[in-house]
Amino acid sequence: MYEKMAEPYKIKMVEPIKLIPKEEREKKIKEVGYNQFGLRSEDIFIDLLTDSGTGSMSDNQWSGLMIGDESYAGSRNYYNLKETIKDLIGYNYFVPTHQGRGAENVIFPLLIKKGQYVLGNMHFDTTKAHIELKGGRAVNLVIDEAYDTAIEHPFKGNFDIAKLEQFIEQNGKESCAFIIITVTCNSAGGQPVSIENIKKVKELADKYELKIIFDSARFAENAYFIKKREKGYEDKSIKEIIKEMFSYGEGLTMSAKKDGIVNMGGMIALKDDEKLFESVRQNVIPIEGFPTYGGLSGRDMEALSRGLREVIEEDYLTCRIGQVEYLGRELEKIGIPIQKPVGGHAVFVDAKKMLPHIPYYEFPAQSLCVELYKEAGIRAVEIGSFLLGRDPDTGEQLESPLELLRLTIPRRVYTNNHMDVIVEAFKNINKRKEQLKGYTFSYEPKVLRHFIAKLKPIE
Known part of the structure; x- marks a missing residue:
């Protein structure tokens, strides 16, 4: 292995940039x-x-644009993307959205009652805004180490488990809408969450009968950090880590403009909650579009399907x-x-x-x-x-x-x-x-x- 690693791609196209005076x-x-x-x-x-949406797509993704099926309903690109999500994440149900905030706008009203808390490691701006616009309150329960930039901690995005349980106990489980785990945790500095911590959050969620929803814009980067920093995962593939990570949740929202490596796209995916999925499908129609396109063209869905497979390549990460x-x-x-x-x-x-x-x-x-x-x-x-x-x-x-x-x-x-x-x-x-x-x-x-x-x- 060489000390310096070259980019695992060749540059095929360039865009001029200029420094103005x-x-x-x-x-x-x-x-x-x-x-x-x-x-x-x-x-x-x-x-x-x-x-977000600023990455460069690959030749494989660009070629996918040429086979976009722009049928209003039942586009084959939707089914390609559905198959990719099932294979990579393990969730049975999904609807595409134009981006992450579109996903939040569709699902949050179905999960939040006015005055309820949404418990997160550390909410980002648009997520916090959507929670508040739906009548909820966003609560940050990240570990204290996240707030000290000088401390070296491998998983500064982790929940403080004691604080999480204390908050639920003090306020009552009925006052809590759900738990949201942001991977990686953007507001804390792009910091990852460990599998060990996610498991502990899952134990509490089951104890208090709360759903776990992942804010998963940078899920592949989080999986890479788990592989590099968490004991017992060094020999697991990125794909294996991703599947385990999401197995502890009931669903996810995703701005696919990050780890989907596309210019536009997002989604809601659910593991097996068919009742919630039906509500999501109904809600997506007036807000985003028909459930098999949800704010995206067929070509965008094809580029996303291919980007999700490329982002898990270890050389790329x-x-x-x-x-x-x-x-x-x-x-x-x-x-x-x-x-x-x-x-x-x-x-x-x-x-x-x-x-x-x-x-x-x-x-x-x-x-x-x-x-x-x-x-x-x-x-x-x-x-x-x-x-x-x-x-x-x-x-x-x-x-x-x-x-x-x-x-x-x-x-x-x-x-x-x-x-x-x-x-x-x-x-x-x-x-x-x-x-x-x-x-x-x-x-x-x-x-x-x-x-x-x-x-x-x-x-």
Whole structure:
């Protein structure tokens, strides 16, 4: 085995990118209210906003587009995808959706009664929003180690089992809608959940008669970490680990734009709950579309079916996660504080440590995000108090336990040379970090504000 591993693919097509002058970058970010979501793609040099739908599809996936069956009902691509899900995950029922939030919008109203809690390791923004829009309350019960970026823990996405049971006991099982396990745990820094922890959650779920639903956008990356870090799984295949992992749940939602390696797609899959499946099928029609397409064209379903088979290849996962680890190592070398160990899909910079002079209500990670774009045309995203939002009852700004800047690496898109440019940009910013200022709102939407809010620097 060589010390450096080459990418397990050849580049067949390229898309030009351009670094516009710094004066233009400063003008562009000001025009959009210092919110990177408002920037045009042509104004970005390296785009680390998200890994959702931004990956490069393979020649096999592109060829699958050519055999798209666009029948309104009963598309053969639906049945190809159904067979893939059964083979890979082991679930009997599924409906496609246009993406993960479409899946949540369909199934959450069927599971949540007004005022109920949804118990998660750590909810992401859209999941939390959908829970609250359906009248529920999202509760984070991740282990304490997740909140300390300096601690090395192999499974920082794990539930705190004692806290989970204590919450159920104190509030009563009737007050809890279901348990959601996010793999990998995005808000904690792309951190994995162990099989051992999932088993313990399953024991509690059975004890209190609660369903387990997986938020499974990055399920293959989670399985890879289990193989590499959890005793007893080193000799198991990624496919075997995935099947065991999902065997402890009753269902899943998935934004397939991540580990499905497609530009658009999602799903709801259920193990064997036929009654819930019938309700899902009925609900998907007015919200997403007919149950055999659910917001996707036939060609999209075919690309997804093939992507789900490609994502479990160990060579691919080694390269994919290895690139993220490379960026993390290089940033650490120049003294940038990050969430350790490095997660599966992104490097999370600890902006609270890097910019201690900016308080949480002035959004230190967003300040760093703006500066990164000004410095090198790199677009990243804030995962902190700006994203967390306000208390739905009091309207008070919530303080996130972590103020993170997420450097999200698209799949099969950039080389390590791009990673080196990112490191160089941080090296320059680090020299003047004390000069960075916080931000406040000039326009603040009520729901998922960070997507379209406008900000202004605090003078």
